[in-house]
Amino acid sequence: MNEIPTIPDWQISQWFNTSTPLTQAGMRGRVVLLHAFQMLCPSCVSHSVPQAERVHREFAESGVSVIGLHTVFEHHAAMTPVGLEAFLHEYHITHPVGVDQMTPGEPVPVTMRKYKLRGTPSLMLLDRAGHLRMHEFGRVDDLHLGVAIGRLLMEEKPMPDELQRQSVRDGRTTNCDEQGCEVS
Amino acid sequence: MNEIPTIPDWQISQWFNTSTPLTQAGMRGRVVLLHAFQMLCPSCVSHSVPQAERVHREFAESGVSVIGLHTVFEHHAAMTPVGLEAFLHEYHITHPVGVDQMTPGEPVPVTMRKYKLRGTPSLMLLDRAGHLRMHEFGRVDDLHLGVAIGRLLMEEKPMPDELQRQSVRDGRTTNCDEQGCEVS
Amino acid sequence: MNEIPTIPDWQISQWFNTSTPLTQAGMRGRVVLLHAFQMLCPSCVSHSVPQAERVHREFAESGVSVIGLHTVFEHHAAMTPVGLEAFLHEYHITHPVGVDQMTPGEPVPVTMRKYKLRGTPSLMLLDRAGHLRMHEFGRVDDLHLGVAIGRLLMEEKPMPDELQRQSVRDGRTTNCDEQGCEVS
Amino acid sequence: MNEIPTIPDWQISQWFNTSTPLTQAGMRGRVVLLHAFQMLCPSCVSHSVPQAERVHREFAESGVSVIGLHTVFEHHAAMTPVGLEAFLHEYHITHPVGVDQMTPGEPVPVTMRKYKLRGTPSLMLLDRAGHLRMHEFGRVDDLHLGVAIGRLLMEEKPMPDELQRQSVRDGRTTNCDEQGCEVS
Numbered sequence: 001m002n003e004i005p006t007i008p009d010w011q012i013s014q015w016f017n018t019s020t021p022l023t024q025a026g027m028r029g030r031v032v033l034l035h036a037f038q039m040l041c042p043s044c045v046s047h048s049v050p051q052a053e054r055v056h057r058e059f060a061e062s063g064v065s066v067i068g069l070h071t072v073f074e075h076h077a078a079m080t081p082v083g084l085e086a087f088l089h090e091y092h093i094t095h096p097v098g099v100d101q102m103t104p105g106e107p108v109p110v111t112m113r114k115y116k117l118r119g120t121p122s123l124m125l126l127d128r129a130g131h132l133r134m135h136e137f138g139r140v141d142d143l144h145l146g147v148a149i150g151r152l153l154m155e156e157k158p159m160p161d162e163l164q165r166q167s168v169r170d171g172r173t174t175n176c177d178e179q180g181c182e183v184s
Numbered sequence: 185m186n187e188i189p190t191i192p193d194w195q196i197s198q199w200f201n202t203s204t205p206l207t208q209a210g211m212r213g214r215v216v217l218l219h220a221f222q223m224l225c226p227s228c229v230s231h232s233v234p235q236a237e238r239v240h241r242e243f244a245e246s247g248v249s250v251i252g253l254h255t256v257f258e259h260h261a262a263m264t265p266v267g268l269e270a271f272l273h274e275y276h277i278t279h280p281v282g283v284d285q286m287t288p289g290e291p292v293p294v295t296m297r298k299y300k301l302r303g304t305p306s307l308m309l310l311d312r313a314g315h316l317r318m319h320e321f322g323r324v325d326d327l328h329l330g331v332a333i334g335r336l337l338m339e340e341k342p343m344p345d346e347l348q349r350q351s352v353r354d355g356r357t358t359n360c361d362e363q364g365c366e367v368s
Numbered sequence: 369m370n371e372i373p374t375i376p377d378w379q380i381s382q383w384f385n386t387s388t389p390l391t392q393a394g395m396r397g398r399v400v401l402l403h404a405f406q407m408l409c410p411s412c413v414s415h416s417v418p419q420a421e422r423v424h425r426e427f428a429e430s431g432v433s434v435i436g437l438h439t440v441f442e443h444h445a446a447m448t449p450v451g452l453e454a455f456l457h458e459y460h461i462t463h464p465v466g467v468d469q470m471t472p473g474e475p476v477p478v479t480m481r482k483y484k485l486r487g488t489p490s491l492m493l494l495d496r497a498g499h500l501r502m503h504e505f506g507r508v509d510d511l512h513l514g515v516a517i518g519r520l521l522m523e524e525k526p527m528p529d530e531l532q533r534q535s536v537r538d539g540r541t542t543n544c545d546e547q548g549c550e551v552s
Numbered sequence: 553m554n555e556i557p558t559i560p561d562w563q564i565s566q567w568f569n570t571s572t573p574l575t576q577a578g579m580r581g582r583v584v585l586l587h588a589f590q591m592l593c594p595s596c597v598s599h600s601v602p603q604a605e606r607v608h609r610e611f612a613e614s615g616v617s618v619i620g621l622h623t624v625f626e627h628h629a630a631m632t633p634v635g636l637e638a639f640l641h642e643y644h645i646t647h648p649v650g651v652d653q654m655t656p657g658e659p660v661p662v663t664m665r666k667y668k669l670r671g672t673p674s675l676m677l678l679d680r681a682g683h684l685r686m687h688e689f690g691r692v693d694d695l696h697l698g699v700a701i702g703r704l705l706m707e708e709k710p711m712p713d714e715l716q717r718q719s720v721r722d723g724r725t726t727n728c729d730e731q732g733c734e735v736s
Contacts, residue, residue: 040451040458045413054327062331078454083408086446090408090544143238146330147246153331154338176458224635224642229597262638267592270630274592274728360642422695430699511606514698515614521699522706 005132007124010034010069010111012098014081016088022067022096024130031064031152032126036071036100036112039079039087041120041181047139048121048180049093055149056095063128063153068097071112071120073183076102108183119182127152138179189316191308194218194253194295196282198265200272206251206280208314215248215336216310220255220284220296223263223271225304227364231323232305233277239333240279247312247337252281255296255304257367260286292367303366311336322363373500375492378402378437378479380466382449384456390435390464392498399432399520400494404439404468404480407447407455409488409549415507416489416548417461423517424463431496431521436465439480439488441551444470476551487550495520506547557684559676562586562621562663564650566633568640574619574648576682583616583704584678588623588652588664591631591639593672593733599691600673600732601645607701608647615680615705620649623664623672625735628654660735671734679704690731 009024024032035052037044049068056066072079081099088097100109115124118137125134125148134148176182193208208216219236221228233252240250256263265283272281284293299308302321309318309332318332360366377392392400403420405412417436424434440447449467456465468477483492486505493502493516502516544550561576576584587604589596601620608618624631633651640649652661667676670689677686677700686700728734 040454042459051327058327059331075454075458078448078451080446083446083451086408086443090443090549091410142326143235143242143330146327146332147243147334147337148330150331150334150336151338152334154335181458224638226643259638259642262632262635264630267630267635270592270627274627274733275594365642419695426695427699510694511603511610511698514695514700515611515702515705516698518699518702518704519706520702522703 006130007126007132008114010067010098011101011114012069012111013101014099016085016097016099017094018096022098024126027065027126028130029063029128031128031149032124032130033064033066033149034069034124034126035066036069036115036117036120036122036124038070038072038074038120038181039084040075042176043139043178043180044121045091048123049091051140051142051145052123053091053093053095055145059149064149066095068093068095069100069111070097071100071109071117071122072102073108073112073119074181076107112183117183119180121180125149125152127155137182190314191310191316192298194251194282195285195298196253196295197285198283200269200281200283201278202280206282208310211249211310212314213247213312215312215333216308216314217248217250217333218253218308218310219250220253220299220301220304220306220308222254222256222258222304222365223268224259225365226360227323227362228305229275232307232364233275235324235326235329236307237275237277237279239329243333248333250279252277252279253284253295254281255284255293255301255306256286257292257296257303258365260291296367301367303364305364309333309336311339321366374498375494375500376482378435378466379469379482380437380479381469382467384453384465384467385462386464390466392494395433395494396498397431397496399496399517400492400498401432401434401517402437402492402494403434404437404483404485404488404490404492406438406440406442406488406549407452408443410544411507411546411548412489413459416491417459419508419510419513420491421459421461421463423513427517432517434463436461436463437468437479438465439468439477439485439490440470441476441480441487442549444475480551485551487548489548493517493520495523505550558682559678559684560666562619562650563653563666564621564663565653566651568637568649568651569646570648574650576678579617579678580682581615581680583680583701584676584682585616585618585701586621586676586678587618588621588667588669588672588674588676590622590624590626590672590733591636592627594728595691595730595732596673597643600675601643603692603694603697604675605643605645605647607697611701616701618647620645620647621652621663622649623652623661623669623674624654625660625664625671626733628659664735669735671732673732677701677704679707689734 015021033052033055035048037049052066052068055064070084100111102109123136123140124132127133199205217236217239219232221233236250236252239248254268284295286293307320307324308316311317383389401420401423403416405417420434420436423432438452468479470477491504491508492500495501501520567573585604585607587600589601604618607616622636652663654661675688675692676684679685
């Protein structure tokens with residue numbers, strides 16, 4: 001029997017662009033694009049954050065909720081909530097963004113560890129029932145992301161027998177490269 | 185009662201990249217991306233033709249058939265079938281392309297007139313039942329095209345009550361611009 | 369009589385990517401590309417900072433010195449020297465960068481005020497004699513920048529009768545846009 | 553003793569965008585950007601032809617003359633003068649373009665053979681005295697092209713002792729690739 005993968009709820013110390021904290025349960029019935037990023041990760045800044053913002057602006061009314069997760073695992077003194085707030089302002093980011101909860105003495109934040117993210121950017125798609133249906137590290141091109149979102153939007157009920165597509169790209173050894181920034 | 189829009193079959197004088205002529209009936213059960221272009225239309229060359237080729241290469245196995253329609257309505261002496269063949273070779277285009285049938289004394293070819301195309305590039309999506317579900321003039325971005333394809337791939341049967349999305353962009357008066365080339 | 373414009377020396381509170389403080393006098397005999405930026409200015413991050421880095425990497429040996437000036441005039445708590453250091457690391461910036469000196473109670477830093485910069489990005493070219501020969505606000509395309517650098521590299525002596533090209537682009541009212549971030 | 557490289561005059565069967573035939577002698581005193589292309593060479597269409605057009609539009613008044621050379625060495629039936637004329641019209645090319653003279657029974661045209669061009673795109677820079685100062689096969693980036701042009705614009709007299717920079721990029725075996733189209 002194939003179990004449908006799910007992810008535990010995110011743990012957020014501070015929210016931006018939303019007046020109330022968001023939960024997975026509150027998203028039920030909608031397709032959720034969850035993207036993990038760092039404000040100083042070049043590939044996030046040039047590709048994944050603006051891509052997520054476009055999905056938010058163009059498909060929120062069609063049933064897609066976009067949530068950013070600021071998963072700082074390096075340069076903590078540089079990527080503070082104050083820094084993030086300025087970043088979101090300057091880049092005109094309007095979709096909700098939560099700061100992943102830190103644990104004292106642990107460089108990788110809580111949600112990032114629970115989700116076993118490889119680094120930033122990471123992109124996850126949850127279906128209307130809250131099941132994890134796509135999980136990618138690195139850049140995802142618009143065409144593939146669009147097809148995946150289009151498919152999920154057509155589902156009225158979760159598809160229990162569909163397997164999770166957990167495609168993780170070839171790793172690189174440097175900290176940040178064209179693909180993104182990896183936890184070492 | 186809403187009628188579902190259909191389009192008559194294309195009329196082709198010569199095919200490339202296929203050993204047998206293609207018909208709409210032969211596509212039943214598949215999602216069809218039909219794109220009209222001219223080999224000397226800058227926006228087609230830089231955007232719509234390579235986009236169509238990517239859809240062909242990446243989603244043919246998922247049930248999408250991509251067909252190019254060479255709808256020459258200007259510079260006929262420059263955009264001949266011999267020219268088209270060289271173009272397809274040099275640009276590494278592998279999806280089937282048909283030359284829209286000309287009528288003596290009429291600059292706009294037959295299929296282009298029957299489909300009332302505004303110019304090139306034009307993009308049409310047909311669902312698995314052969315109904316016209318999207319019709320756009322000018323550049324369509326990858327994200328929107330992907331979502332539209334993803335939705336259609338999830339349909340087992342045509343949706344008779346769904347309206348055609350016939351979104352035509354704002355017109356320009358010049359012959360060829362950033363958006364494409366228009367019939368004047 | 370035309371006077372040749374000069375600029376006073378920069379005032380820097382902290383240097384990165386250089387073991388010794390840099391001065392204009394120390395640059396005599398070389399062409400200097402001086403670019404003012406902020407680490408959260410989108411147009412700087414996507415265009416002017418990587419452009420300056422390319423000039424540094426490809427033309428340092430030909431006689432061009434590239435110096436970045438971190439002129440923070442907004443979001444001071446977000447764009448700290450610690451933040452800048454992480455930014456330079458993640459974006460692989462190897463050319464010298466100085467933090468423009470702040471004055472208590474004044475949001476615009478010292479050098480930025482002395483140079484009467486309109487905002488970020490700003491680009492200045494100094495000739496081998498230290499005269500200001502180009503001063504632009506906003507994006508400068510590679511072709512124009514290259515021609516300007518090529519011309520200055522050919523000068524053995526300053527050209528006293530050549531007028532300063534002080535071309536400032538049309539202003540925008542928003543804080544940060546495609547062009548850059550302006551002091552309001 | 554270093555001889556300064558020169559090139560013989562181009563041999564043109566038909567000119568576009570000029571009312572009188574152009575000769576090297578007629579260019580004396582100006583910097584000349586000579587670029588060889590084919591209208592169905594993807595790298596020419598996307599990069600080198602629009603780059604040459606920008607140089608023409610932005611630096612003609614500064615003393616740069618841009619000349620295109622249509623050097624068809626393959627698909628001759630597809631890249632006719634009629635085809636070229638439509639191409640120049642659709643792509644809004646306004647700088648002079650000459651069709652390289654063909655010899656019966658020889659696929660590579662006359663000027664292309666005399667200049668020993670490796671393929672398309674090829675870019676040559678002639679100084680004000682008519683000496684060949686740069687010769688590149690494949691894409692040349694704007695920054696390097698700009699610096700080279702800027703340097704030549706500053707020369708009042710040719711520099712007899714300066715060596716020709718004949719940098720030819722690494723070869724590829726396919727006919728047309730990202731870099732350009734090569735004579736096989």
